[in-house]
Amino acid sequence: MTDQPPRLRFAPSPTGYFHVGGARTALFNWFIARKTGGTFVLRIEDTDTERNRDEWTQGIQDAMRWVGVDWDEGPYFQSERTHLYAAAVQQLLDAKRAYFCTCTADDSRARNITAHGKQGEGRGYDGFCRGRGLTTGAVRFRTPDEGITTVIDLIRGEPQFENSLIEDFVIRRTAGGFMFLLANVVDDIDMRISHVVRAEEHLPNTPKAVLLWQALSPDVALPVFAHLPVIVNEQRKKLSKRRDKVAVEDFRTQGILAPAMANYLALLGWTPPDEVEIKTLAQMTAEFRLEGVHKASAMFDIAKLCAFNGEYIRAMTIDEFTDAARPYLTGPLNPINGPLPTAAGLAEGQEPVTLPGAFPPDAFNETVFRAIAPHVQDRARLLSDVPALVDFLYVVTPRDEAAWAKTMDAPGSSAMLDGFLNEAPSVEWTSDALKSLVERIGVANELKLGKAQAPIRVAVSGRTVGLPLFESLEVLGRNETMQRVLAARQTG
């Protein structure tokens, strides 16, 4: 190692939404770069022209910025650097470290089975074209027949791999495209990457990368590797885009806050030395050490993510919270503009939202919202929870039929509504006075406050649970409140 500032890179492939695993990898790279004063490079590995799409490239960058991970160089695009890979392949060919091959996968497998029986199936390429002197076809890297390749890994120690077991792998396709391993190593050499921090699934490929690096640039020091534990689902399988909910963009839409996301992600495989889990990015950056990363795979626990998010929501100022919630109230994320993913779809075990919480954006009154906001913050775990919490303040009463029937049929309900209708017009319209009023009417009807407030709550909000009633009434105003209670009394 030299004493130069470290250079790290995040090298995503633009084949889909930004995966939470990728976000964690990017974050850990970023921690090291920021902590050491090093450089963080973003490199888009778009060598698979079949699967890449421009919008994914943009999406990844947006999502990275959103979680708070910025980069110093790039994005570089491998699709624009093919001349480097072509030169590297030629260098290898000239040095007899690579050769052309025209075998198909079927050819190779058939020969392996002939030579080794059923067990031969998983053996990999058999080196058939090594000495054939071909001048067309795919290009394979010629791996050594003996010796050991050791990977220096800050997290895993020094795993060793027998060279004889490493097959001659393809570095350039028959069609001319360059393979991941080749492009990856050429770029890491060219960009003087000193630390390769990536997910553990890359560990088995790392000896190939080391061999390639040594063949290409024996004078350039190898990078130090750090293979992060994989993030798994409830079944302990690697999180997959197909099976699992993994898109950072989706969590953002559901109303996960960026700092909560970053904070939670950082804790997948790492713990701050003082074991305090809720931390700012700056604090975590100062405390982060690759050597402290846990080795075992980690399950992505949405419930804990949501708990963290609740903490962050509660810690916001009213200004911050109002700004964060606005898109869910008046903007594109208002459920009236389309199906909003519910909390139930996010975290299992949560109650489905039975009332949509949708209302016309022009019904929104920010003054009203700000007045009640602290109570909303105590109850929302996701920003997408907010509309259903406050909708009754803006629209005609939502009505949960089950709650309505249960509450209005209870003894004393009619008397409570009548009493309220009689006395509320003359009471001071503050939460304290309203509370005293309902308490008093309750006593007259032999109801404790808990029971006494229920019919009024249902009349006004349509539900049995929700924001504190008297604060809500104060904010709703006398006219609207009286109308709703009257309507409830009349329709039953």
Place this chain on the structure above:
RNA sequence: GGCCCCAUCGUCUAGGGGCCUAGGACAUCACCCUCUCAAGGUGGAGACACGGGUUCGAAUCCCGUUGGGGCUGCCA
């Protein structure tokens, strides 16, 4: 099948020979607070996979077993 990685409460983890009758967080249960629901407070239950070693002493070191995972593409 082969190669590689891993193994502490349900989950994320602290722990790197005696400080451990194993600590924290999420989840869970109880109680308190309370206008509902939350939030908050207090308390409870809950783990060192198993078997051998090494050692005066092992969750911590070594070996094995078992279990889980990753890779094994002319994907990345």
